[in-house]
Amino acid sequence: MSRRQITFWFDFASTYSYLSAMRIGDMATRLNLGIRWQPFLLGPIFAEQGWDTSPFNLYPAKGAYMWRDLERQCEARNLAFMRPDPFPQHSLLAARVALAALEHDNGASFCREVFCAQFARGADISNPATIADCLHRSGFPETLMDKADDQHIKDRLRDHVSRARAVGIFGAPSFTVGSELFWGDDRLDSAMQHAERRTGELE
Amino acid sequence: MSRRQITFWFDFASTYSYLSAMRIGDMATRLNLGIRWQPFLLGPIFAEQGWDTSPFNLYPAKGAYMWRDLERQCEARNLAFMRPDPFPQHSLLAARVALAALEHDNGASFCREVFCAQFARGADISNPATIADCLHRSGFPETLMDKADDQHIKDRLRDHVSRARAVGIFGAPSFTVGSELFWGDDRLDSAMQHAERRTGELE
Numbered sequence: 001m002s003r004r005q006i007t008f009w010f011d012f013a014s015t016y017s018y019l020s021a022m023r024i025g026d027m028a029t030r031l032n033l034g035i036r037w038q039p040f041l042l043g044p045i046f047a048e049q050g051w052d053t054s055p056f057n058l059y060p061a062k063g064a065y066m067w068r069d070l071e072r073q074c075e076a077r078n079l080a081f082m083r084p085d086p087f088p089q090h091s092l093l094a095a096r097v098a099l100a101a102l103e104h105d106n107g108a109s110f111c112r113e114v115f116c117a118q119f120a121r122g123a124d125i126s127n128p129a130t131i132a133d134c135l136h137r138s139g140f141p142e143t144l145m146d147k148a149d150d151q152h153i154k155d156r157l158r159d160h161v162s163r164a165r166a167v168g169i170f171g172a173p174s175f176t177v178g179s180e181l182f183w184g185d186d187r188l189d190s191a192m193q194h195a196e197r198r199t200g201e202l203e
Numbered sequence: 204m205s206r207r208q209i210t211f212w213f214d215f216a217s218t219y220s221y222l223s224a225m226r227i228g229d230m231a232t233r234l235n236l237g238i239r240w241q242p243f244l245l246g247p248i249f250a251e252q253g254w255d256t257s258p259f260n261l262y263p264a265k266g267a268y269m270w271r272d273l274e275r276q277c278e279a280r281n282l283a284f285m286r287p288d289p290f291p292q293h294s295l296l297a298a299r300v301a302l303a304a305l306e307h308d309n310g311a312s313f314c315r316e317v318f319c320a321q322f323a324r325g326a327d328i329s330n331p332a333t334i335a336d337c338l339h340r341s342g343f344p345e346t347l348m349d350k351a352d353d354q355h356i357k358d359r360l361r362d363h364v365s366r367a368r369a370v371g372i373f374g375a376p377s378f379t380v381g382s383e384l385f386w387g388d389d390r391l392d393s394a395m396q397h398a399e400r401r402t403g404e405l406e
Contacts, residue, residue: 049262059252061373065386072393170264183268186389190275 005034006195007176009164010111011042012091012098014172015056015070018119019185021112021173022079027188033195037108039095040160042172049170054088073185080120089118090126092157093148097131099156100147101140109138208237209398210379212367213314214245215294215301217375218259218273221322222388224315224376225282230391236398240311242298243363245375252373257291276388283323292321293329295360296351300334302359303350304343312341 008024010017028035046054056063067083074081094114101110113134117123123130132142147153164174168181175182175191178198182191211227213220231238249257259266270286277284297317304313316337320326326333335345350356367377371384378385378394381401385394 059373061371064371065373065384068384069386069390076393168264168267170262170268181268181271183272184389186387187272190279 003032003034004195004198005036005177006191007036007038009038009040009160009169009172009174009176011040011172012094012111012114012118012125013054013088014042015066015119016185017173018115019070019073019077019079019173020188021115023077024188025108025112027192031192031196033192035108037098037102037111038160038164039091039098039102039111039157040164040169040172041091041095041157044161045165045170048165057087074119080116082120082122084118084122084124089124092126093128093131094125094134095157096148096153097135097145099153100144100150101135101138104140106139110134110140113137206235206237207398207401208239208380209394210239210241212241212243212363212372212375212377212379214243214375215297215314215317215321215328216257216291217245218269218322219388220376221318222273222276222280222282222376223378223391224318226280227391228311228315230395234395234399236395238311240301240305240314241363241367242294242301242305242314242360243367243372243375244294244298244360247364248368248373251368260290277322283319285323285325287321287325287327292327295329296331296334297328297337298360299351299356300338300348302356303347303353304338304341307343309341309343313337313343316340 006028008020010021024035046052051058054063056066071081073079098107098111098114101107114125114131117130117134118125125131128145131145135142135144167176169183171183173185173188175188177191177195180191180194182188182194209231211223213224227238249255254261257266259269274284276282301310301314301317304310317328317334320333320337321328328334331348334348338345338347370379372386374386376386376388376391378391380394380398383394383397385391385397
């Protein structure tokens with residue numbers, strides 16, 4: 001019987017992906033579920049909807065609400081929070097280095113460090129020095145950053161974007177379990193419950 | 204000490220408002236909170252964002268997801284669900300009659316009947332016959348429908364839209380407790396908890 005799995009689709013620039021990234025690991029451990037960390041880019045998907053930036057910037061009332069909501073959520077979860085400026089940040093470098101890190105066992109630690117750098121300390125994740133620091137904090141050599149230029153890493157990120165689009169993803173975080181899609185940190189519990197119910201099915 | 208209160212902002216055409224309408228009464232009773240049912244119209248607010256219909260229609264991936272998510276949520280809560288066609292429905296008549304009904308003690312029952320007519324039985328709530336049936340089911344005389352044409356009812360609905368805009372509302376359902384705004388059925392519990400913590404404050 002295969003280990004039950006949940007695929008966690010995230011963009012490093014996504015505010016609510018921070019909330020999920022910081023709790024999904026513990027939740028999955030408790031439920032004995034596997035997680036596939038799947039960084040992708042929202043930019044190309046937003047562009048297809050005619051958006052050249054985050055909808056939180058395009059729609060000011062929605063944006064103002066999101067920042068207040070995020071602040072409240074972080075407070076309730078004892079998560080540090082600092083609003084990054086600019087927002088959204090360019091997440092391409094982080095995503096590519098994450099794909100290289102995720103070829104190793106503790107790749108998820110690197111991903112969490114990137115989210116914390118940006119949303120707990122307000123650092124700019126498009127800055128290679130920030131990424132180098134995240135690698136260091138998660139026990140990777142700085143040289144892993146060179147892999148961001150490898151063709152197979154670039155291709156894999158492009159493939160993740162195509163697959164995100166193909167499964168109907170329109171925002172982040174999203175979670176897939178088999179053919180079911182769940183959107184938003186608010187649906188992480190539902191996704192986990194769905195994964196628990198699916199016994200022995202291959203993803 | 205005043206009774207603690209939550210204001211429930213909804214548009215009858217809003218899918219997730221259905222979920223909140225069907226549970227907010229029981230939740231508030233358990234917590235001894237008062238609810239101010241505040242129907243408003245999303246149309247004018249969406250129009251300001253450049254939208255001439257629901258974002259669930261404008262963004263097909265988001266729309267397809269919403270219908271599946273709503274179906275799952277209804278199933279989990281043992282709520283009947285039938286997708287209304289067309290969507291979104293014209294909610295002006297329902298909102299005006301609701302304002303007249305909410306001048307009486309069991310106005311909330313009428314509101315629930317409207318949501319059920321639309322989302323449990325697929326009826327068209329812009330049809331006066333549907334509204335008449337909802338009045339009947341909630342113990343109101345059909346003649347209450349005539350109040351929809353009263354100037355004070357029209358003015359009140361317009362006022363609700365202005366106030367919704369003023370407090371930063373951009374979607375439905377929304378909940379306000381004092382100066383805090385909560386958006387979406389997923390934040391109803393947070394709104395309730397916030398109301399519980401505010402003791403003795405006047406709204």
